[in-house]
Amino acid sequence: MLLLTNHIFNLYTKKPLRRSNTKNSKLYFSSDYTIYFLTKEVFYTKLKYSRVPQFDTSAGAAASFLSGLFGFMVCERFGFELLDSGDFLFAVSYLIAIIFLISLLVEIANAYNNWGSDLINFLNSFRYF
Known part of the structure; x- marks a missing residue:
């Protein structure tokens, strides 16, 4: 577990960082940062x-x-x-059947008049998956 030093912690929280005994577990690599390895927190x-x-x-x-x-x-x-997963399976299967039937009805209606070609292309795109 790596933590920044009290300097960085105080910069954002304005509270001192309470630490347990970490005499032999510090590694200093600059004057601003301290990395604590395997420190034990006193108050969980x-x-x-x-x-x-x-x-x-x-x-x-x-x-x-x-x-x-x-x-x-x-x-x-x-x-x-x-609710369980079977209920969602029924909902998805009914949704697929309804989309398929709507696309067929729109295709039949398009055979008699030329309306909704964008909607037909959109609904027919589901039939090829």
């Missing part, structure tokens, strides 16, 4: 029971699974059906 968060990022990740995953289960139970209880 201000939450009471949060000590490591893994705890927050597992707690967030458990909360998302429980909320999904609760939402599924509520939807099933009151008769709402959840």
